[in-house]
Amino acid sequence: MKIVCRCEDITYEEILEAIRSGYTDIESLKRKLNFGMGPCRGRICIPIIVKILARELGKSVEEVGYPSERPPIIPLPLGILANGEDREEKS
Amino acid sequence: MTSSRIIQHPILNFERGKKKVLYFEDKPVEVYENESVLAALYANGVRIFSRSRVLKRPRGAFCLIGKCSSCLMEADRVPNTRICITLTKDLREVRYQESSASPPKTSFFIAKKPEEIPTDILVIGGGPAGLYAAMYASKYGANVVLVDENPTIGGQLVKQTHKFFGSKDLYSGIRGFEIAKKLAKILHKRKNIKILTNTSVFGLYSGKLAGAYHLRRKQLLKIKAKQITVATGASERFLVFENNDLPGVMGAGAAQTLMNVYGVKPGEKALMVGAGNVGLIVSYQLIQAGVKVVAIVEAMPRIGGYLVHAAKVRRLGVPIYTSHTIKSAHGKEKVEGATIIALDKEFREIPGTEKYLEVDLICLAVGLNPYSQLLSQAGCEMVYIPELGGLVPKRTRYQETTISGIYVAGDVSGIEEASTAMLEGGIAGISAALKIIGNNEKALNEREEMLEKLEKIRAGRFFERIRKGLRKVLIDERRGNSTY
Structure with missing residues (x-):
């Protein structure tokens, strides 16, 4: 087994299969396979996946593009955010 | 279990601090307070730090600088703690987390x-x-x-x-x-x-x-x-090959963190993938730490790093295989060997050129x-x-x-x-x-x-x-x- 995404166990073969079945833009491929949505936020896998997608489509990585980034970019306990000032004011 | 802490090093003195006991899966482990939790457990023979979410495959140390999330553990009841950037002095106990999908049974801390x-x-x-x-x-x-x-x-x-x-x-x-x-x-x-x-x-x-x-x-x-x-x-970049996620496959920089920051030997016999400056320098440092570097493979037809660095490892008898790559890692729960293979001018594998190497460590130096x-x-x-x-x-x-x-x-x-x-x-x-x-x-x-x-x-x-x-x-x- 060739793992590309260590967080979500997505394999090289699964990525090829998804691209060949029509998920040919990076955002829908991401939603189909869930890469970049594990705790490492795609740091390890996305640079590999954009290259695979570009190669399969005969495009450059720049044309394929990177998926959008959203915070938090690290594992964060929700309690950190939940214990904010808003809660204090309302209680 | 014998410790893989480095006692003598030609350049470094390790300031490990005081000894203390850290509980790992409810068992006491002897550690030093300035060690990261990961380094301390590694020194005590632990190679698996988590299981992957879907297939429950073993996950070993990979980046050691808080980037890859392969070492997320429950530390003093806080799940998803990156134990590679957490020092043992801050903790009492660590344990495997069942799955990132299981919610905590009680709140695990009150945030300040x-x-x-x-x-x-x-x-x-x-x-x-x-x-x-x-x-x-x-x-x-x-x-x-x-x-x-x-x-x-x-x-x-x-x-x-x-x-x-x-x-x-x-x-x-x-x-x-x-x-x-x-x-x-x-x-x-x-x-x-x-x-x-x-x-x-x-x-x-x-x-x-x-x-x-x-x-x-x-x-x-x-x-x-x-x-x-x-x-x-x-x-550090990851690389696609068969069994590339086995514990024992890690970034070359990760191996450096283990041996040069914490004084823990990352393995006994190593294969280095990549002959750029990082691959060459880290190979030399592995040898200084007492690790045998079995081979260096480089996909390009020539060595990428500076010649002074290449000469240092060549003098110590480490073979550098250019136009070669790793085909697969072998082992059940950790690396026990690796197969390398020659590449042609178009970087295609040449069947029949496979070579098996007995190694317990595969370092990836394939860029950042x-x-x-x-x-x-x-x-x-x-x-x-x-x-x-x-x-x-x-x-x-x-x-x-x-x-x-x-x-x-x-x-x-x-x-x-x-x-x-x-x-x-x-x-x-x-x-x-x-x-x-x-x-x-x-x-x-x-x-x-x-x-x-x-x-x-x-x-x-x-x-x-x-x-x-x-x-x-x-x-x-x-x-x-x-x-x-």
Whole structure:
């Protein structure tokens, strides 16, 4: 087994299969396979996946593009955010 | 289980601190308080730190600097703790977490109230670029907050045991970890620099507000800055091959962290993948740590790194196979061997050329990715530049991104080396300070000097690719920035 995404166990073969079945833009491929949505936020896998997608489509990585980034970019306990000032004011 | 702590090292003395007991899966383990939890467990023979979420495959140490999430454990009941950047002195017990999908049974801690930290300049990342950014911004009177998610500042300098090349004023002839110590000493003395280690910035929000998580205090920090310099460095690349996720496959830099920072042998027999400078230097350092380097493979037809580094490992009898790559790793729950294979001119595997090597460690030195997530998330205009290692922000020659007041320096703006990272940091630091203090001739002159030095370094023949890449990211500093 060739793992590309260590967080979500997505394999090289699964990525090829998804691209060949029509998920040919990076955002829908991401939603189909869930890469970049594990705790490492795609740091390890996305640079590999954009290259695979570009190669399969005969495009450059720049044309394929990177998926959008959203915070938090690290594992964060929700309690950190939940214990904010808003809660204090309302209680 | 025998300990794999290094007792004698030709260059390093390890300051492990006091002995203590850490409970791992309810069993006492003897550790030292200055060891990271991961290093301490590794020294005691632990190789599996988590199971993957879907297939429950074993996950071993991979990056060791808080980037890959393969070592997430429940530490003093807090799940998803990155144990590679958590010191044992901060903990009583660690255990495997069942699955990232299982919710905690009770609340595992009460977070402290958030702290608001106003500052002139926030520098994110305490490697060579960030240290210089903080040093030069503070030099001209600006207040600086420097954050880093590791337990100490210094970035990847802390694990470099070789002497640096280049010019005297950028620490040539001094070993990396000693440069880190020198810079840290200067910064700790400055009254207008506040250093926050164990602190991860998780997002940049409008109004130059940085959301940060203090990992030890379990506290949200809202850092409100006037200017921000992002100097978050890079993370090591992963490589696609059969069984590439077996514990024992790790980044070459990760092996360096284990052996050079914590004094723990990463394995007994190693295969190095990649003969660039990182692969060559780390191979030599593995040998210094008492690891046998069985072979170095390089997919390109020739060695990529400097000849001095290649000569050092060749003299010690390490074979370097060019036009070769790793085909597969072997082993049940950890690496027990590897198969390498020859490549033709089109980088296709040549059947029948497979060679089996008995190794328990496979180090990947196949390049770095700029750790530019924060910049993308903030909305800086990003561009993919293969020559610079990946996705990097567009920027002016003064290191300002397309968002006014957000600067970038070091590997996150393109993979180069420590000396260029320092200069970029200095330039970013002065540029940010100028916006706080107004025009200052001395600062302007110093910035020009740094720009000249940077240009001089980049004029060298090893920087041809870098120059090509830089031409694609530089934007005119007189254009109008967007505000944030």
